[in-house]
Amino acid sequence: MVELARLRQGCYRLAAALFLYPNRSRWANLIGAARELKQENGSLGLFPFFGPWQRLLTTLLNEDCRKIEGEYIRLFVVNPQAPPYESFYLDPERQITGWIVAGLEREYTERGLAVSTPLQEPPDHVAVELEFMAFMCGREAEAWERKVVREGAHLLQSEERFLDSHLKRWFPAFLRQVAVTSRTDLYGAAVEAVYAFLHHDQDLIALLLKRFQPAENGD
């Protein structure tokens, strides 16, 4: 379970990095991570999202940073073609955006987190939500390492709630928007890979909770 949680943490972290501005250092880190994952070819093969992730890694390794910088700005920043914000897809009339954003802030704060100031992205940005899931998986891994099954199960429940209430609710619409508006292969491959991963993660958490939930009562 420790390895699984760490693997999931790594996947969420990589996914989050894909949707941040690809400056030189971040791009270099992404390429490095992609090369390692592609060579490793082991753990990810256990899961059905392996195919889309392999396609993503191949695409990433063949892309040019400067071209991607321009595409990122076009898609996600200036007059964005595919806004990467939960509120855009769940509240197109802009009536309850504040409520959505405040709710997310509260969730982060309850876990002792705040959105990093240099990042300057709102709490409902896709990268922030993915990074939050990475954080939760990290905490989960620590719980399994200490063999505190109850805490591990509790964190799994929180992850399930976050996926159900946030990421899984709007990511399919975001995927469709990117697929239609993207001019490069990278972001299309990225949203497909992340969608496949989120879908699988939701199923996996539900499966694990079926086995671990009785442990919440202290056995």
Next chain:
Amino acid sequence: MRERHDMKTAVLLCADLERLGCGLDLQEVQRWLRESVPGVSLCIVPDLEHAVETIAAVIAADNIVRLVLGLCSEMYLKAELQVAARRAGLDPLGIEAAPLGTYLALTRSPFDATEGVKVLLAAAVAKARAFSGSRPEDVKPHLPAKTSRRALLTLPPLEYRPVASIREDRCAAGSGCGLCAQVCPCGALEKVGGRIRLYRARCDGCGLCLTACPREAVQFPGLMPAQLEAQFAALLDPAVGALPSRGILFICQKSALVLEKLAGKGLTGSESVSLVSDQDPVSLPVKVPCVGIVPPTWILSCLASGAAAVSVMRCPGRCSFAQEQTIEGRVAYCRELLQGIGGSPDRVRLLQVRDVRKQGSEGAEVQAEISLSVPAASSFRASFQTGAETILQLAEAYGGMPGFSLTHAYSPFGLIEVADGCTSCGVCADACLAGALALEREDDGPSLTFDAALCMACGQCLLRCPEAANRVLRLQPITDLERLLQGRSPIHRDKYLRCERCGAPIASEAMLTRIGAVLGEENTSLLSLVTRYCRACRKWPS
């Protein structure tokens, strides 16, 4: 769907198949496959069920995109194989396991064994090639029931199993349909606010929702129409294999497992299955998650496509999805229909795995004399919408009486009658999922039309009819050959009352009579206004 010969397909056969006590000639099968099925690479592998690394090597060596396994048993290392396939670049859902162990338990001679295996492998290749690729929604992880929490702490490879998904662009839940949710035995489908919500964690993969849906909005990997049609086309193609006549056996995974064990013990033919006699055609198994998903139209379509007989095998013991009554009812319907249209009811049978532990077992309960099958009038069609066509083809082939009509609780078709009191509101036509009912607005009045060939007797029209309390609409589960042939025809007509001022239609006479009944005697002036003038011409009193 045409088979794609450009798809590199590997066929791996387990060397142990020859030891199953039926005289199978594996070399002959190999020779035939090489000559007759284009684009396959072949290998015979000892202990194929456990040879995961060999399989992975074969996939990687030849850039295989589809894989067929000829195994003695379904008890192979599925999770490990899925991982190996993925790492080698093959979609695990593109792997087709031909039910050879199941089949070999039913065979009576080395000829049947060899020729039947050829057909099953060709069908598995066709089905694998008709697979168009998977989506994230198509599978979910599965843990064996006996995995302890301690074992979970070092997570074993997970097996991924197919799961249903809903195509929202086809789903009619917004119009009131909830048929899939009604048949789901696990509570995995729920109608919520005009949409069907699928609880993936609860889905047991029985597939019952697949054939319950009138709009083909449920997708189930392995049972997609294109895959089934490719599979049956190969199974029933007389040019594939040299079997003089062939039957189809629908069998669930539980029953298949039992037959595989019997084959492993060297028990075959009538030693393993009751109602199998030497006169019966060879039965080619088609494995489905639960035989409760098999609608009468599939059974009849097999017969129309050239099958000499179609059998459905009951679960050994209780059906996990409580489909015993449904299976018996559907087989009974098909038998009665066949009898009525001049065919032999024994072409459709319900089989049971015999308890072979008992010595001196009984002979077959029915000695069915199956004459040569009817020449194929068409190829197998999975869609309900071609069901009427199938029945009419069979009736023509058997010389059945044109006036034949069968009332049966499991009839896949229905007949609608309209009693006095219908207001031609059209709600039933809007509710009709299959398009059997339609409201046509002709010049002199509305006309409710009905096409019996499309009616699947789901009853949605009755549920939505505003005059349901007066039983204005009646549905009977009837298969009527004349009505199936008739096509669309009016079942109720009415006249418009017209505006005294401009002549535009106001509403049907019956509708206005109904409105009058609702308004009552206290509102005669209002009723007069409503029945004499159209909306545009009405001048309401100030």
